[in-house]
Amino acid sequence: MRRIAAALVLLLLSQTGLAQFDLNAQSELDTGFVANQALVDSLNPRKSLLIPVGEAIGMNLTLGAFNAYVTNSVFARISFKTIGENFKSGWATDADGLVTNMFAHPFHGSIYYNFARSSGYNYFASLGVAAIGSWQWEYFMENEHPALNDWVMTSVGGSLIGESFYRLSNLILDESAEGSERVWREIGAGVFNPGRLINRLFYGRTARVTSARLYDTAPSAGLLAFGMNNVAEGTNLKSGEKNGMMTFEYTYGRLFEKHSFKPMDFFRLYAAVNFSKQPGLGQLRLYGIIYGKNTSTGGKNRFLWGVFQHFDYLENNIYQIGGTAVGLGIGYRTSPDAPVVFAGTMHGSVLLMGAANSNYAPDYKVGFLDSARTYNMGPGAQGKLDAALLWSWGSFNVGYTFWWIHTWDGAPGDELIGMWTPRLRFKVYGPWSIGLEYLLYHREGKYKLFPNVSARNNEQRLSIGYAF
Amino acid sequence: MKILSVFLILFLCPSLLPAQYAAESENVCQSYLTIQGFGINSLGNFKEDWKDGAGGYVGYGLIYPSHWGLTFQTGYITFKENAEANLGTDPSFTIIPIMAGGRYYILLDRVRPFLTAMSGFNLVSEKSTREGHAVDEFLVKLGFQIGVGVQVGLFSNLAVEVAGKYNSHLLNPNVPYNATGLEYGVALNWTLGR
Numbered sequence: 001m002r003r004i005a006a007a008l009v010l011l012l013l014s015q016t017g018l019a020q021f022d023l024n025a026q027s028e029l030d031t032g033f034v035a036n037q038a039l040v041d042s043l044n045p046r047k048s049l050l051i052p053v054g055e056a057i058g059m060n061l062t063l064g065a066f067n068a069y070v071t072n073s074v075f076a077r078i079s080f081k082t083i084g085e086n087f088k089s090g091w092a093t094d095a096d097g098l099v100t101n102m103f104a105h106p107f108h109g110s111i112y113y114n115f116a117r118s119s120g121y122n123y124f125a126s127l128g129v130a131a132i133g134s135w136q137w138e139y140f141m142e143n144e145h146p147a148l149n150d151w152v153m154t155s156v157g158g159s160l161i162g163e164s165f166y167r168l169s170n171l172i173l174d175e176s177a178e179g180s181e182r183v184w185r186e187i188g189a190g191v192f193n194p195g196r197l198i199n200r201l202f203y204g205r206t207a208r209v210t211s212a213r214l215y216d217t218a219p220s221a222g223l224l225a226f227g228m229n230n231v232a233e234g235t236n237l238k239s240g241e242k243n244g245m246m247t248f249e250y251t252y253g254r255l256f257e258k259h260s261f262k263p264m265d266f267f268r269l270y271a272a273v274n275f276s277k278q279p280g281l282g283q284l285r286l287y288g289i290i291y292g293k294n295t296s297t298g299g300k301n302r303f304l305w306g307v308f309q310h311f312d313y314l315e316n317n318i319y320q321i322g323g324t325a326v327g328l329g330i331g332y333r334t335s336p337d338a339p340v341v342f343a344g345t346m347h348g349s350v351l352l353m354g355a356a357n358s359n360y361a362p363d364y365k366v367g368f369l370d371s372a373r374t375y376n377m378g379p380g381a382q383g384k385l386d387a388a389l390l391w392s393w394g395s396f397n398v399g400y401t402f403w404w405i406h407t408w409d410g411a412p413g414d415e416l417i418g419m420w421t422p423r424l425r426f427k428v429y430g431p432w433s434i435g436l437e438y439l440l441y442h443r444e445g446k447y448k449l450f451p452n453v454s455a456r457n458n459e460q461r462l463s464i465g466y467a468f
Numbered sequence: 469m470k471i472l473s474v475f476l477i478l479f480l481c482p483s484l485l486p487a488q489y490a491a492e493s494e495n496v497c498q499s500y501l502t503i504q505g506f507g508i509n510s511l512g513n514f515k516e517d518w519k520d521g522a523g524g525y526v527g528y529g530l531i532y533p534s535h536w537g538l539t540f541q542t543g544y545i546t547f548k549e550n551a552e553a554n555l556g557t558d559p560s561f562t563i564i565p566i567m568a569g570g571r572y573y574i575l576l577d578r579v580r581p582f583l584t585a586m587s588g589f590n591l592v593s594e595k596s597t598r599e600g601h602a603v604d605e606f607l608v609k610l611g612f613q614i615g616v617g618v619q620v621g622l623f624s625n626l627a628v629e630v631a632g633k634y635n636s637h638l639l640n641p642n643v644p645y646n647a648t649g650l651e652y653g654v655a656l657n658w659t660l661g662r
Contacts, residue, residue, distance in 0.1 A: 090647075091638055092641045
């Protein structure tokens with residue numbers, strides 16, 4: 001009876017299909033929209049670089065005043081003496097919470113970035129403005145030593161998030177719209193991109209009505225899923241706590257249909273939110289292309305190489321991991337016309353800054369830090385695999401990410417952490433699907449002053465998804 | 469007298485430059501080779517051990533019509549022991565920087581004030597005696613520079629440049645103990661092509 005029921009379920013599920021790589025497995029050439037540069041230059045002329053730099057510093061001064069006079073934060077009590085001391089000491093590291101250092105700082109950086117991006121500057125110049133804004137904050141606005149980890153996460157991580165959110169706000173903005181629709185579009189784009197909203201108000205673009213299309217867009221696809229997960233203490237499937245969760249995954253651009261790329265012409269975003277028993281923000285993971293080339297390897301098969309940028313933040317009751325990386329990636333896709341399509345990418349990157357929770361970290365005291373660290377932090381390397389097999393009825397995805405973090409600050413040693421994420425997804429009806437996912441975390445901690453750590457944990461997920 | 473003549477030539481030549489110098493540089497990418505000599509005033513707790521430094525860079529740069537520039541440089545920096553530090557006999561602290569960075573030229577004229585930021589790796593070598601223990605270390609560390617400068621065209625292919633930069637070369641951010649300092653230097657830039 002059980003076998004019959006299982007067969008019926010599989011038969012029902014086999015009528016459906018959906019995969020996060022669907023967008024890249026489609027052969028229809030919807031290439032999005034590329035704005036006429038001459039039109040952009042005439043209606044949105046590039047502003048002086050002093051404007052976004054001034055905005056970044058102005059935001060720092062405002063936030064610094066808020067910290068000093070409203071929240072009365074000790075770190076914000078600055079003077080010429082504290083600024084001078086920061087120049088004398090040079091870079092250090094800080095021990096703020098993992099959420100602050102590895103998640104909040106990049107979002108702060110995305111605002112700096114978009115001050116410049118929405119003033120007409122490209123990705124690299126805007127990254128430079130984010131770096132200047134963060135540097136000014138670290139050296140001038142705190143009486144603690146300037147933190148190199150903050151600077152890296154704010155400027156590099158902030159640029160990845162900033163450009164991705166710039167692209168998302170492009171999809172929402174419509175300068176031909178009027179009335180309440182226009183207001184909501186501007187506010188909606190501003191939620192993703194507050195730096196751009198400030199400049200659109202400042203430059204008078206929120207009130208402008210024009211039929212000219214000024215902002216590039218690319219085809220995109222997403223999946224919103226609700227379900228349950230179980231994060232186990234070890235590899236025993238029965239242990240652990242059940243938790244309601246929501247996941248959101250989004251693919252912007254066609255990785256295998258463009259011949260060459262500008263930064264974030266393609267990116268993939270994955271977010272997981274927990275409803276109980278686990279930290280609220282379970283995952284926020286993002287990677288995108290900075291530069292790349294596609295070639296045909298016969299028929300519609302495609303091979304791609306490129307430079308990619310990565311941002312990862314993961315937190316559950318067992319693991320806390322965060323970091324930003326830059327490196328090389330390759331990708332391959334078989335013909336979309338075949339009954340089974342393979343699409344995937346593989347990456348090897350320099351982890352510019354990474355962090356992982358450690359029970360030893362609080363035991364390794366650092367004299368100048370004013371709070372206890374809960375994680376080991378430093379640079380290292382990152383590997384990533386993101387691949388899918390696609391059928392008409394569904395998909396099988398395999399994801400794997402590996403982090404090597406060489407501790408700069410925290411318990412001296414190395415953290416070697418990996419996460420497998422195989423997943424089956426079946427179409428059920430129209431855009432609806434069911435997903436089964438198994439996550440296996442493995443960790444080897446090798447320390448100079450403490451016993452090594454070896455651990456395996458698993459997580460299971462069951463979800464109902466809606467594709468859009 | 470010879471010195472006075474050289475000074476006069478250097479002073480007067482800029483005004484003899486072709487009028488189209490500035491106009492050309494507004495429209496084409498320029499590349500140049502550079503050689504620079506500089507001094508460094510150490511800062512912070514690093515200064516307690518190594519008082520001041522000096523060195524030279526050789527480099528290659530690109531200047532784009534958009535006012536942005538790319539620079540690559542390597543060189544050699546040596547620091548003098550602080551007399552009060554007592555670091556043993558013949559202590560040495562040297563850095564070989566390998567850096568890349570960007571510039572923003574506020575003006576692209578015969579006189580070109582610029583902002584610069586560079587980062588890269590330092591090959592750091594220290595030989596000293598600390599608290600009775602011999603230190604003989606070779607380290608690869610990150611280095612950072614940020615500063616301002618001005619480049620003045622002397623001849624159609626030759627420019628002189630003066631710059632002041634804040635250096636923060638990482639040594640041990642956990643203390644923090646870093647080779648921080650204020651660098652001031654003079655460079656000659658030879659334009660390769662436009």
